[in-house]
Amino acid sequence: MKFKKKMSEVFVPDESPETKALARTTHLAVGAHQDDLEIMAFDGILKGFQKTDQWFCGVIMTNGSGSPRDDLYKDYTDEMMREIRRKEQKKAAVVGEYGALIFLDYASAEVKDASNKAPVEDVKSILLKMHPETIYTHNLADKHDTHVATSLRLIEAIRSLPESNRPKNIYGCEVWRDLDWMIDEDKIIFDISAHPNLQTSLVGIFDSQICGGKRYDLATMGRRRANATYYASHSTDTATAMIYAMDLSPLIKDPEIEINPFIQDYIERFRQDVADRINRLVG
Numbered sequence: 001m002k003f004k005k006k007m008s009e010v011f012v013p014d015e016s017p018e019t020k021a022l023a024r025t026t027h028l029a030v031g032a033h034q035d036d037l038e039i040m041a042f043d044g045i046l047k048g049f050q051k052t053d054q055w056f057c058g059v060i061m062t063n064g065s066g067s068p069r070d071d072l073y074k075d076y077t078d079e080m081m082r083e084i085r086r087k088e089q090k091k092a093a094v095v096g097e098y099g100a101l102i103f104l105d106y107a108s109a110e111v112k113d114a115s116n117k118a119p120v121e122d123v124k125s126i127l128l129k130m131h132p133e134t135i136y137t138h139n140l141a142d143k144h145d146t147h148v149a150t151s152l153r154l155i156e157a158i159r160s161l162p163e164s165n166r167p168k169n170i171y172g173c174e175v176w177r178d179l180d181w182m183i184d185e186d187k188i189i190f191d192i193s194a195h196p197n198l199q200t201s202l203v204g205i206f207d208s209q210i211c212g213g214k215r216y217d218l219a220t221m222g223r224r225r226a227n228a229t230y231y232a233s234h235s236t237d238t239a240t241a242m243i244y245a246m247d248l249s250p251l252i253k254d255p256e257i258e259i260n261p262f263i264q265d266y267i268e269r270f271r272q273d274v275a276d277r278i279n280r281l282v283g
Helices: 018-023 036-040 042-048 078-095 108-112 118-127 145-159 196-204 216-230 249-253 259-281
Strands: 009-011 027-031 056-062 100-106 134-138 169-173 187-191 242-247
Touching: 009 018, 009 078, 018 100, 027 036, 027 042, 027 145, 036 042, 036 056, 036 134, 036 196, 036 216, 042 056, 042 134, 042 196, 056 078, 056 108, 056 118, 056 145, 078 100, 078 196, 100 108, 100 118, 108 118, 108 145, 118 145, 134 145, 145 169, 145 249, 169 249, 196 216, 216 242, 249 259
Parallel strands: 027 056, 027 134, 056 100, 134 169
Antiparallel strands: 009 100, 169 242, 187 242
16 A cells, blocks of 8 residues: 555565455554554454454554653664564564554654644545454543544544445544543443453563553553453452443544534533532432
8 A cells, every 4th residue: 555654554464465454354443653552452453363254453643753762762763763663563463463554654743733634544545445344543532632633533534435434333442541430321341351461462562662661561451450340339340351432433423523522422421420429419
């Protein structure tokens, strides 16, 4: 495939022809940075692991050159960080048996610039080569600007497709903000209790981030366990690990829905739930 950036790349771990690798995709994740997929989209990775009828594909929007660094990596230049993060992401794709992995190589500023349509066009061209049933991306209440911008560019790309080419479902998942605050009726819950060893391996591959001073490996596994335990207060655990997501599917089924009011409705239902509980119990 041809993309806008010279350093973009399609990586196919099992060396299948590129066209075939993309066309077989059933579960797609579009993330801002290297390691975001492994944190937020393990449900999709799990769906494709050791399968021949379901395949996971990942898209990384940015080049990762501006990431913080320390320890072994403290003297690495931006270009060196770009290369090491790409190398780590490819390792994860091999371990997780991804069907394909696409690096679009944009700077974060380019993704955050709503007037720059190049990222949207690249994502649209990818979607036209595959027909995923389910897409995972960042939730719209995430506190990282590049994460939210990635989701907005993705939604814009999907909305530009013919209705027959749009996925059935798109979910906004947890990275830089938990979704525990959402009322239970609004939560999409992915039970990812299986293969904890694989989960630990995937988030642990990104040594440049972990040695850089952020224990994403421990935090990610802890969040998943906490979600499973704290989900229901009056019943025993039914899972050992959960990922929460918000359902963004209405935004692609009806492109006329305004995005900001859509996410504000989630927040309003949470506010109302808190208010109702206090009103019910106050003396």
